Amino acid sequence: xxxxAGWRRCVTACRRGQDCRGTGTQILLPMLAALRPPGIAxxxxxxxxxxxxxxxLAGHETREVETLDALTPATLATVVNPDNPTGRVLDARTxxxxxxxxxxxxxxxxxxxxxxxxxxxxxxxxxxxxxxAVVVLRSFGKFHGLAGVRLGFAVAADAVAEHLEAxxxxxxxxxxxxxxxxxxxxxxxxxxxxxxxxxxxxxxxDRVLAHGGLRVLGxxxxxxxxxxxxxxxxxxxxxGILVREFPHWPDRLRIGLPADEAGFARRxxxxx
Amino acid sequence: xxxxAGWRRCVTACRRGQDCRGTGTQILLPMLAALRPPGIAxxxxxxxxxxxxxxxLAGHETREVETLDALTPATLATVVNPDNPTGRVLDARTxxxxxxxxxxxxxxxxxxxxxxxxxxxxxxxxxxxxxxAVVVLRSFGKFHGLAGVRLGFAVAADAVAEHLEAxxxxxxxxxxxxxxxxxxxxxxxxxxxxxxxxxxxxxxxDRVLAHGGLRVLGxxxxxxxxxxxxxxxxxxxxxGILVREFPHWPDRLRIGLPADEAGFARRxxxxx
Numbered sequence: 009x010x011x012x013a014g015w016r017r018c019v020t021a022c023r024r025g026q027d028c029r030g031t032g033t034q035i036l037l038p039m040l041a042a043l044r045p046p047g048i049a050x051x052x053x054x055x056x057x058x059x060x061x062x063x064x065l066a067g068h069e070t071r072e073v074e075t076l077d078a079l080t081p082a083t084l085a086t087v088v089n090p091d092n093p094t095g096r097v098l099d100a101r102t103x104x105x106x107x108x109x110x111x112x113x114x115x116x117x118x119x120x121x122x123x124x125x126x127x128x129x130x131x132x133x134x135x136x137x138x139x140x141a142v143v144v145l146r147s148f149g150k151f152h153g154l155a156g157v158r159l160g161f162a163v164a165a166d167a168v169a170e171h172l173e174a175x176x177x178x179x180x181x182x183x184x185x186x187x188x189x190x191x192x193x194x195x196x197x198x199x200x201x202x203x204x205x206x207x208x209x210x211x212x213x214d215r216v217l218a219h220g221g222l223r224v225l226g227x228x229x230x231x232x233x234x235x236x237x238x239x240x241x242x243x244x245x246x247x248g249i250l251v252r253e254f255p256h257w258p259d260r261l262r263i264g265l266p267a268d269e270a271g272f273a274r275r276x277x278x279x280x
Numbered sequence: 281x282x283x284x285a286g287w288r289r290c291v292t293a294c295r296r297g298q299d300c301r302g303t304g305t306q307i308l309l310p311m312l313a314a315l316r317p318p319g320i321a322x323x324x325x326x327x328x329x330x331x332x333x334x335x336x337l338a339g340h341e342t343r344e345v346e347t348l349d350a351l352t353p354a355t356l357a358t359v360v361n362p363d364n365p366t367g368r369v370l371d372a373r374t375x376x377x378x379x380x381x382x383x384x385x386x387x388x389x390x391x392x393x394x395x396x397x398x399x400x401x402x403x404x405x406x407x408x409x410x411x412x413a414v415v416v417l418r419s420f421g422k423f424h425g426l427a428g429v430r431l432g433f434a435v436a437a438d439a440v441a442e443h444l445e446a447x448x449x450x451x452x453x454x455x456x457x458x459x460x461x462x463x464x465x466x467x468x469x470x471x472x473x474x475x476x477x478x479x480x481x482x483x484x485x486d487r488v489l490a491h492g493g494l495r496v497l498g499x500x501x502x503x504x505x506x507x508x509x510x511x512x513x514x515x516x517x518x519x520g521i522l523v524r525e526f527p528h529w530p531d532r533l534r535i536g537l538p539a540d541e542a543g544f545a546r547r548x549x550x551x552x
Binding site: 032034035037038058061062065155156157158174175176177178179180181182183184185 | 304306307309310330333334337427428429430446447448449450451452453454455456457
């Protein structure tokens with residue numbers, strides 16, 4: 009199987025129809041979960057809730073676990089790396105151990121790298137794909153700010169990629185999404201500038217949040233996870249700032265980067 | 281279940297999240313085929329080949345049949361109405377008999393009405409949906425000339441619609457597709473004018489084809505099925521006119537409407 013060593017090569021390989029296929033990654037989750045007969049699904053949490061929903065839909069006995077030890081062996085083990093919302097990043101050794109455990113168990117390891125593009129220097133599991141039992145998900149819309157076009161990728165072994173492609177059928181990806189994706193991926197200078205801009209904006213947001221009494225616990229350059237006093241969600245909401253709450257984690261909020269100066273000012277005002 | 285009596289109401293219901301869900305219909309086919317455990321799938325053919333591919337992918341013993349008698353009972357029975365490429369239209373009594381047979385057999389009847397919008401006066405199976413065991417597919421892109429946006433709909437009973445929605449997940453339909461769909465469906469005067477235009481263009485194309493020695497066997501206003509002497513496909517291809525061949529039906533071609541005057545002239549010239 010041709011390795012997909014980098015994101016740009018992955019896209020090129022995808023266009024050659026070789027080892028990655030794409031539409032929004034969301035729609036791939038139930039397809040990936042159904043690659044194995046119903047068994048045990050474990051998701052390293054807390055994380056994006058759709059992984060658990062998709063695993064349960066495929067008939068797996070599904071549980072979010074809090075430690076790496078509890079994650080494998082499983083029929084389906086899922087990690088989001090870097091994690092949403094915590095920003096937790098797994099190191100190379102950990103990913104290798106997880107992949108080896110899943111291979112030994114006849115299970116599958118799904119590594120969702122939806123937020124990887126903002127920090128490409130962080131680790132990717134794509135080099136583990138040729139060894140088998142590993143599928144890596146990449147998203148187009150988050151870093152490029154075009155979630156609405158619905159474009160995403162699975163990097164997988166040939167047999168898995170062919171199965172996903174058969175399920176997706178011809179014409180899974182909209183023409184406008186393909187055009188947007190090709191144009192965006194061709195513009196590496198924009199990507200490099202955007203990464204600098206995101207880092208600077210995240211650092212600036214952190215100062216606004218700290219000044220407002222919120223403790224920044226983690227995140228990626230695209231969002232920050234904070235510990236917030238009760239009522240913060242409502243206070244931000246009244247100022248027109250939509251942030252993510254967590255039902256079982258009432259003291260935490262995920263806060264996205266403001267789009268512009270007015271957005272920074274509104275956050276600062278709401279937290280004053 | 282709220283009935284989906286007409287296309288415009290169907291779209292409205294869809295926006296209310298009630299009884300139809302949408303993305304391109306293509307991606308729905310394997311999901312529909314997997315609604316029943318592997319069994320017998322029959323498709324009234326010759327027709328769009330993706331129905332057979334999706335049924336086989338879901339593990340059904342799959343066969344295209346040539347007669348209505350051979351179609352039911354089956355785990356999954358599929359008709360395309362009006363048919364692509366023949367233009368065959370099933371009458372109300374036939375559709376009712378098929379639905380009743382599938383209900384009695386515990387099977388599913390899929391009615392693909394992808395080409396319905398050009399001829400809304402032709403019969404739709406949507407009124408059969410509330411009786412159970414019937415799913416109707418509608419396509420946005422064909423009539424509106426925007427296949428690339430990937431928008432389509434399944435009209436189904438609540439439980440089936442909810443299952444499809446769970447598999448599709450949130451954000452299955454791209455934002456640009458939703459905007460295009462809403463704008464297009466709001467423009468009924470355009471649709472009425474387009475229907476007249478398509479009919480007139482089809483009648484004009486029929487004259488060109490007959491003049492060129494091709495016998496028009498059927499079709500819809502969007503395409504014509506013709507009996508053609510050997511070599512016609514290559515002759516049209518050399519003139520830049522791409523038409524659909526049928527591997528097991530070598531004397532027939534499906535020919536789409538020309539887009540403009542130059543297209544009519546090119547077809548006439550190639551057949552002269």
